[in-house]
Amino acid sequence: MATHIDAAGVHYTPLNQQVRTAVAAGETEIVLDHVLGQRFIADGLVGEVTITVNGVPGGDLGMFMRGPTVVVHGNAEHAPGNTMEAGTIVIHGSAGDAVAHSMRGGKVFVRDDIGYRGGIHMKAYHEKRPYLVVGGDARSFLGEHMAGGTILLLRLNATGSFAERGLASGIHGGEVFIRGEVDDRCLAVGAVRMPFEEEDRARIRPLVEEYCRYFGADVGAILAGEYTRIGPESTRPFAGKYTWE
Amino acid sequence: MCGIISVVDRSGAVMDGARIRDALSMMDERGSGEGAGYAAYGVYPEFADCYAIHVFFDNIVETKAQVDALLQTWGTIVHDEEIPTYEQPHLKKVHTPWRYFFRPDPTLMTGTPSPEDDIVTYLVMKVNTTMRGALIYSSGKNIGVFKAAGWPEDVADFYRIQDYKGYIWLAHNRYPTNTRGWWGGAHPFNLLDWSVVHNGEITSYGTNRRYIESYGYKCTMFTDTEVVAYLVDLLARKHGLDEKLAVRALAPPFWDEIDRMPPKERELNRAIRLTYGSAMMNGPFAIVVAHRDGIAGFTDRIKLRPLVVAEEGDRMYISSEEAAIRRIAPELDRVWMPRAGEPVVGRVRR
Numbered sequence: 001m002a003t004h005i006d007a008a009g010v011h012y013t014p015l016n017q018q019v020r021t022a023v024a025a026g027e028t029e030i031v032l033d034h035v036l037g038q039r040f041i042a043d044g045l046v047g048e049v050t051i052t053v054n055g056v057p058g059g060d061l062g063m064f065m066r067g068p069t070v071v072v073h074g075n076a077e078h079a080p081g082n083t084m085e086a087g088t089i090v091i092h093g094s095a096g097d098a099v100a101h102s103m104r105g106g107k108v109f110v111r112d113d114i115g116y117r118g119g120i121h122m123k124a125y126h127e128k129r130p131y132l133v134v135g136g137d138a139r140s141f142l143g144e145h146m147a148g149g150t151i152l153l154l155r156l157n158a159t160g161s162f163a164e165r166g167l168a169s170g171i172h173g174g175e176v177f178i179r180g181e182v183d184d185r186c187l188a189v190g191a192v193r194m195p196f197e198e199e200d201r202a203r204i205r206p207l208v209e210e211y212c213r214y215f216g217a218d219v220g221a222i223l224a225g226e227y228t229r230i231g232p233e234s235t236r237p238f239a240g241k242y243t244w245e
Numbered sequence: 246m247c248g249i250i251s252v253v254d255r256s257g258a259v260m261d262g263a264r265i266r267d268a269l270s271m272m273d274e275r276g277s278g279e280g281a282g283y284a285a286y287g288v289y290p291e292f293a294d295c296y297a298i299h300v301f302f303d304n305i306v307e308t309k310a311q312v313d314a315l316l317q318t319w320g321t322i323v324h325d326e327e328i329p330t331y332e333q334p335h336l337k338k339v340h341t342p343w344r345y346f347f348r349p350d351p352t353l354m355t356g357t358p359s360p361e362d363d364i365v366t367y368l369v370m371k372v373n374t375t376m377r378g379a380l381i382y383s384s385g386k387n388i389g390v391f392k393a394a395g396w397p398e399d400v401a402d403f404y405r406i407q408d409y410k411g412y413i414w415l416a417h418n419r420y421p422t423n424t425r426g427w428w429g430g431a432h433p434f435n436l437l438d439w440s441v442v443h444n445g446e447i448t449s450y451g452t453n454r455r456y457i458e459s460y461g462y463k464c465t466m467f468t469d470t471e472v473v474a475y476l477v478d479l480l481a482r483k484h485g486l487d488e489k490l491a492v493r494a495l496a497p498p499f500w501d502e503i504d505r506m507p508p509k510e511r512e513l514n515r516a517i518r519l520t521y522g523s524a525m526m527n528g529p530f531a532i533v534v535a536h537r538d539g540i541a542g543f544t545d546r547i548k549l550r551p552l553v554v555a556e557e558g559d560r561m562y563i564s565s566e567e568a569a570i571r572r573i574a575p576e577l578d579r580v581w582m583p584r585a586g587e588p589v590v591g592r593v594r595r
Contacts, residue, residue, distance in 0.1 A: 037271045037568025056568045075567055075580065078551060096551060096582065115582050116548040140547065140585065165499075166547075185501075 002029035002052075012038040012058065023049050023068075035074070042070050059096070062089050065106070078115070081108040084130070090214050094136065103130040103149065107207075111215045112136040117144055122174060124148025133207050135215060143168040143176045143191075143230070151176045152207050154222060167191055168230050170237050176230040177204055179222070187230065190237025196229040247432075247444040248272030248397075248418035249552075249565045251533045252573065253540045253591040256559040259287055262406035262414065268572040269397040269416040272565060275444075278335075279426025280419030281400040282392025284433040284440040285411030286537055289387050292346040295323050296365050296437075299383035299390055300372070301340035301428055308378040309343070315371065319364050320349035328391075333403045336395040340380075340428050342404075344389070362437055362482070369436060373465040380428075380465070383435045387537070390440065392431035400431075412593065415535045417442035424467045433535075434466070434474040440535045441477065443470040444565055445550045448528030456523035476524050477534050488534075488541045492588035494521035496546050533563050539592035548585035555580040561591030 003022045007015050015038050022030050028049050032041070035055030042051055044064040053061075056074040063082040072080075075093035081100040089108045097115035100108045105128040113136035120141065122130050130149035135156050143151050146168060153176070155162065161181035168176050169188030176191075177200070187193070205223060212219045250268045254260060262283060269281065289297050298316070302308055305327075316322050328342040347365070354360035354367075369381045383390035389411075391404040397418045401407075417432035423446065424430060433440040447453060447469035454464050454472050460483075462475040473495075480491040494517050497503075503514045518525070529549030533542040542563035544552050555562045555570045555577045562570040567580055583589045 036571060037566060039274060056571055058566065058568060077566060077568070094582075096553075097548065115551075116585065165502075 002031050003027045004031045004033060006034055007032050007036070007038060007055065008034035010038070012040050016040060016043065019045070019051065023047050037077075039077075042068055062087065065089075076110075081106070081130075081132070084108070085128075092215070097139075099134075100130065100132040100151075103132065104128055105130050107131040107133070107210070109211055109214055110134045110136070114138050117141045118153075119146060119149070119151045119176075120144045122146050122149040122151070124174065131207060133211050135211060135217070138164065140164040141166040141169055141188075143171055143174070144188075145169070146171040146174045146176070146232075148173040150174060150204075150207070152204055153178045154208075154211070155179050156217065156222070162186060162228070168232075171230070171232045172235045172237055173232055178228045178230070179225050180228070181226070182228040182230070190233050191230050192233045194229045194231040196227045200229060201227070246275050246420045247442075247565070248275030248569070249416070249442050249444050249531065249533055249563070250569045250573075251415045251442065251535065251540055251542070251563045252413070252560055253535075253593060254412045254560050255539075255591060255593055257287075257412050257593050257595075258559065259410040259412050260414070261408070261410050262401065264573045265414045265416050266398060266401035266406050268564070268569040269401070269418055271569050271572050272418055273396060273398075275420060275565060276397065276418035277420045277426070278396045278399075279394050279421050280392070280417075280428075280431035281395055281397040282390060282417055282419075282431045282433055283401065283404075283406050283409075284383070284388065284390045284413075284415040284435060284442075284535060285409050286385075286388050286413035286535065287411045288389040288409045289346070292323065293387045295346035295348050296361075296384055296386055297389055298345040298347050298365070298368075298381055299328065300343045300345070301380045301382060302343055303340060303378035305341050305343070308376055311376055312345075312372060312379050315368060315376075316345060316347055319353055319368060320347055322346070323348055329405065330403050331405055333395070333399045336393060336399045336403050338403075339394070342391075342393075359482075365437060366478075370461070370463045374463045382429060385435060385438045385440070385537070388435065388438065388440065390433050390435045392433065393428050394426050394431060413535050413537075413540060415440050415442050415533060415540070417444075421468075422446065423469070427467075429466045430468045432470055434470050436474050436478050437482070438536050439474055439477050439481070441470060441474045441532060443473060443530055443532045445530030445532075445545070446528045447472060447526050447530060449526055452523055453526060473526070473532060473534075476526075480521070480524065481536070488590050489588055490517065492541065492543045492586070493517050494524050495526050496543055496586040497521075497525055498546065498586065531565065537593075538595070539590060541588050541590045542583070543588045544583070544585050546586035551582075552589075553580065553582055554589050561589075563589060563591070 039058035168191035
């Protein structure tokens with residue numbers, strides 16, 4: 001039996017306190033109803049718990065989170081998954097700018113579109129690998145300063161090639177997969193095309209399958225398309241920019 | 246970081262300020278309690294043909310007589326009164342807000358197609374630069390700006406914003422970063438029909454200020470947003486650019502984007518960038534501008550500040566956060582985030 005919390009008119013501080021109290025008491029399923037604009041939901045939360053958010057949460061959802069699953073039925077604000085460590089965020093809607101900002105582990109799935117700077121400064125270390133999967137489209141500066149992890153942009157309703165400027169600007173680790181073509185002029189400093197082989201298709205398969213499991217789409221049809229793979233030209237794209245060696 | 250919520254009813258139907266207050270208060274975290282304000286269009290129907298001039302007086306003993314005399318030199322004060330305020334525990338009343346309903350005498354200003362607007366603009370600049378202890382912060386017809394240093398809900402309750410009805414509302418919650426918070430530095434900024442709210446920072450303030458002051462505007466409020474109000478007045482009212490072209494001048498496309506445009510469009514955009522190079526605004530910003538005919542929202546061209554737009558029947562909303570819009574209208578027909586530098590316009594049908 002899940003714990004239901006009515007968030008109507010509740011400020012984020014007492015709301016998060018209620019969530020933490022429930023998790024500390026061993027609850028593994030929490031449903032937040034009538035969420036409207038509350039920031040920082042599940043921030044820094046540790047444990048095996050599923051939190052369902054019904055409504056439109058505020059910014060920085062799941063920041064520093066380590067382990068929980070957060071399912072949002074609504075649009076998310078800026079930076080869901082900010083510096084997230086582990087766990088899963090599933091957004092049944094769209095999200096704002098800087099989605100998965102500095103994320104260093106876990107997965108973020110967005111059914112529809114994201115704004116600017118998706119996956120900015122995502123990073124990986126040791127066994128930690130963050131994943132951002134977006135079903136719709138993304139705006140400029142996707143994967144900016146990316147240091148590690150994987151971004152998969154499916155563009156399910158898009159027509160034409162990806163044409164947003166500043167793609168993977170300053171990337172020095174990790175990779176960006178975009179379904180379909182990407183205009184050459186999108187590639188920013190440090191970003192290069194990499195071959196997309198069958199083994200790459202096999203690597204993204206589990207992400208596509210998971211996306212389809214959450215949002216209901218055809219795995220085969222999505223996987224069958226052409227993909228563009230973008231990666232770093234070097235680990236130090238700005239070497240020599242500020243100092244001379 | 247600041248918070249913006251604005252709405253226009255495109256049928257011209259009025260709404261009171263109660264829910265705007267609630268929506269803005271939801272974004273308290275976007276401010277610091279040092280400035281909040283509301284602008285409403287259509288609030289003074291009984292004086293619709295007069296310029297509603299709102300003044301902050303440090304005290305009404307020494308400076309008010311000077312302002313009265315100046316206004317009477319240039320026209321007729323049809324009515325004036327203290328703007329009703331209601332004591333709030335967390336808001337210190339450091340100024341006395343006053344309103345004049347003023348009718349300028351057009352025969353007194355020659356050599357202009359819009360003598361009345363020009364007289365009022367002159368009076369605003371004159372009072373704000375030469376009369377210590379008086380500041381005109383609202384000067385449009387049938388428009389009222391209500392602002393102070395405080396949290397959104399306290400400022401709203403201080404003026405009882407729910408008692409005002411308008412077909413356009415602009416509201417702002419301020420987080421001052423480069424200058425101290427004060428009553429005159431709270432948004433919206435207004436001149437004549439134009440009101441502006443702004444989240445971010447105009448890094449090109451120095452260039453823009455020198456440019457706008459060369460046209461006779463005077464910046465007196467110690468904050469960057471003021472130049473936006475004057476730039477819009479210059480571009481849209483005096484130079485007659487429409488909203489889209491005015492926004493093009495303030496937040497133009499990159500040169501490499503212009504180079505790729507079809508010839509005619511390229512020529513137009515090149516001309517705008519060259520003509521209005523000093524009006525171009527740099528830095529992170531999301532801005533909503535209101536005019537009696539509607540509202541327009543836009544961001545800087547690399548989208549360093551958030552802006553969400555939504556529609557619900559005749560109403561169009563522009564805000565920093567979707568949740569704030571849904572605080573007013575839970576069910577929306579359409580919600581979207583406009584592209585960087587792309588203006589979104591909600592126009593009143595007339």
